[in-house]
Amino acid sequence: MSTGPTFSFATTADDVATAFLDEIKGKDVLITGTSLKGIGFEAARVIAKYANRVIITGYNAKRLKLSEEAIKKETPQANIYSLVLDLSSFASVRKAAAEINAQPEPLHVLINNAASSFVDFKLTVDGLETQLATDHVGPFLFTKLLAPKLLASATPTYTPRVVFVASAAQGFGTGVDFDALENPDPAKYSKQSAYGQAKSANVLTAIELSKRSKGKINAYIIFTNIFEKENSIPTLQGFGALGADKKPNTEHPWKTIPQGAATTVAAAFDPRLNDKPGAYLDNSTVADNLLAPHSSDPVNAEKLWNITEKIIGETFVF
Template structure:
């Protein structure tokens, strides 16, 4: 008798990919933000064992090459396509999307994993705050431009997916609609911008699923507390030390109320969101520990009025309108 797979805090990306290898086979997947020693790389690595094609992205071509070589060394038969992409630049996003759109293959899954965390206030070349540009506006535009590729993969038995890697931080944030198009340095804080971005990730997944009317299923998720470069920022270190997550040595505190995950554990929920067939009837869901956890979404971020408002403002800012 077959049993439904069950996942937990300790589940790894490898576990999930092995469980859903039949769903991954033949799929073309794009993962943004795939530098070594990150959850995006781990996501791409385990998917590459079974997928038809894995497109990996990064804004630094040399680091992107290292990721490609590492995957190919472990999995010589993997079909890896490196794509230079700077999500903070609309021009770079358009160039990267145009490159993918010239390829003959459809796109089954888009994983918006890349993020800019805890950075000082700075405007992008498009006049937007860098953290929100990289974490929300860039991925939104990229998703819009690749939507035809995603729609081309749909069949009567398969619905393409978009996965937004958010954070438990969404529960503490709310989008400041007044400063999206006109950033206000006086009101800026690194943590505040991060919370807004993670809130936007959840709202966008909900609204994308709604507007596509069954043609694209979008999900958002909390990967877990993972000790990455984001915790090397002095301001972030001070905040997490005050909460007991980091010790005096600036390393993860084993006794933290917020338990730490390894990178393989942190990438697990992303792979589940991309391939767990049980999610097909739960478009717009939010996942934690590789399972649906909609009860953890802050009321602000599950409010359809906020989701629609953010969508409309974002389309105006990027100068692009979604069509399905």
């Protein structure tokens, strides 16, 4: 990227927000999945210091309130709006999007951070497998419904952004099983495989969103290695990433939450990314070389987009 602040593995979200505070000022930002001790919360916390408004979401209203209170305790002047959102339910996604679309405030940045990881097989109310529904289909529908509001925030000098939080799991296996996405089968289900497919889907969606919007919306994907959810621990221990004490294996360096959220903030506001839509970021810098072939294949991206539109019963119009 062009000259400017230099970031590294140790860079924190506060570091990035301070570097780009002029870009954050005046912006309205929506971040999904903002429970305490997560990278979504950390991103919301630092962005709220400078933004015009930060919309935080979660499916649990009480936990969402705790996040709002924690942010306001640190930054009393922060303008926080709490939005109940269950990404595994089309009805909840539509209700939440309608609530935001009915408000007069603009929307400049959408950060799709919420995720369900390594869960046992279960169908959602809409008949989809839970991980792929929560991590891919729900965010796809939410982004589609909020797209007009994002587009309305564009100016001659500003292009709205959508950020998808992925992980190294985008490289697992052979990518999205398109048949399983439409026709989930418990006999063929693997929680590890489903998570990898969901993260690959995040990458493919960002790539295709950037392509189809033709410069009207810039989408980015970020790498993260932060896992706080208890149900993730056995799987990560199986990979050797966590020890029996639940602490990171020293052979696999893991970021703190402030470090993990840094790339989220960079993807949302670094002006050096303006001419790099669809980029994959690691350590707050472009790292497209880390993408697996199945997660960067334009044929896969188009196929996934078309199938997902079929599942939600709507076409994405710019």
